[in-house]
Amino acid sequence: MNKIHPQAGIATEARSVDHPTREEAEAAVRTLLRWAGDDPDREGLRDTPARVARAYRDWFRGYREDPVEMLARTFEEVEGYDEMVVLRDIRYESYCEHHLAPIIGVAHVGYIPTDRVVGISKLARVVDAFAKRLQVQEKMTAQIANTLSEVLRPRGVAVVIEGEHHCMSTRGVHKPGVSMVTSTMLGEFRDDPRTRKEFMDIIGNPTNRMR
Numbered sequence: 001m002n003k004i005h006p007q008a009g010i011a012t013e014a015r016s017v018d019h020p021t022r023e024e025a026e027a028a029v030r031t032l033l034r035w036a037g038d039d040p041d042r043e044g045l046r047d048t049p050a051r052v053a054r055a056y057r058d059w060f061r062g063y064r065e066d067p068v069e070m071l072a073r074t075f076e077e078v079e080g081y082d083e084m085v086v087l088r089d090i091r092y093e094s095y096c097e098h099h100l101a102p103i104i105g106v107a108h109v110g111y112i113p114t115d116r117v118v119g120i121s122k123l124a125r126v127v128d129a130f131a132k133r134l135q136v137q138e139k140m141t142a143q144i145a146n147t148l149s150e151v152l153r154p155r156g157v158a159v160v161i162e163g164e165h166h167c168m169s170t171r172g173v174h175k176p177g178v179s180m181v182t183s184t185m186l187g188e189f190r191d192d193p194r195t196r197k198e199f200m201d202i203i204g205n206p207t208n209r210m211r
């Protein structure tokens with residue numbers, strides 16, 4: 001079951017799974033090494049299952065992070081600042097849930113505060129908390145926007161994500177340099193075309209940004 005945060009009704013954790021032991025995880029890596037056509041007992045590969053198990057803890061650390069808690073501390077003394085706040089070009093590394101291949105790109109996050117703002121590093125932390133999981137880009141975009149909207153209760157939230165999917169560039173259709181662009185606009189960003197345009201002007205033209 002997902003852990004539902006009481007404050008916001010947001011699913012903040014992946015489904016709790018029957019967590020394997022480290023030995024089981026390493027055995028699975030040995031199997032994949034054999035599947036690749038190599039010998040897991042040769043010297044160079046002997047420590048690889050342990051390394052991969054450790055790497056998975058890093059690549060998928062988002063399952064152990066709570067984006068709602070990250071947004072808990074806010075600041076009210078902003079002299080009535082009520083214009084758009086934008087953090088652009090937040091580099092992220094995520095993983096395609098279909099092939100386990102990297103999705104690498106940048107996220108742009110904007111919101112219009114009501115009476116309180118959040119530390120800007122927290123916006124980047126929320127991006128990472130969702131990125132460091134197995135993802136579909138559309139879902140990641142919506143999760144980031146919905147979390148900011150439900151926790152901060154701002155007048156609007158905009159999230160644009162660009163991603164190069166390595167499952168498309170290094171295998172399958174083999175199309176390097178293609179970027180997928182997704183967006184979720186909520187509140188004033190969705191309702192007011194001028195607000196949306198101001199945000200899009202601030203983040204600029206996505207073309208070539210990732211290269």
Ligand SMILES: Nc1nc2c(ncn2[C@@H]2O[C@H](COP(=O)(O)OP(=O)(O)OP(=O)(O)O)[C@@H](O)[C@H]2O)c(=O)[nH]1
Nearest residue numbers: 096097098099135136137138165167168171172173
């Ligand atoms: N919409 C969307 N599609 C994705 C994302 N990541 C990967 N995909 C696509 O998911 C699809 C999975 O298609 P399948 O036909 O089941 O898998 P496949 O046979 O490996 O497909 P190919 O990649 O075309 O070789 C592929 O078209 C991927 O390009 C994503 O974040 N969003």
Ligand SMILES: [Zn+2]
Nearest residue numbers: 096098099167
């Ligand atoms: Zn993929």
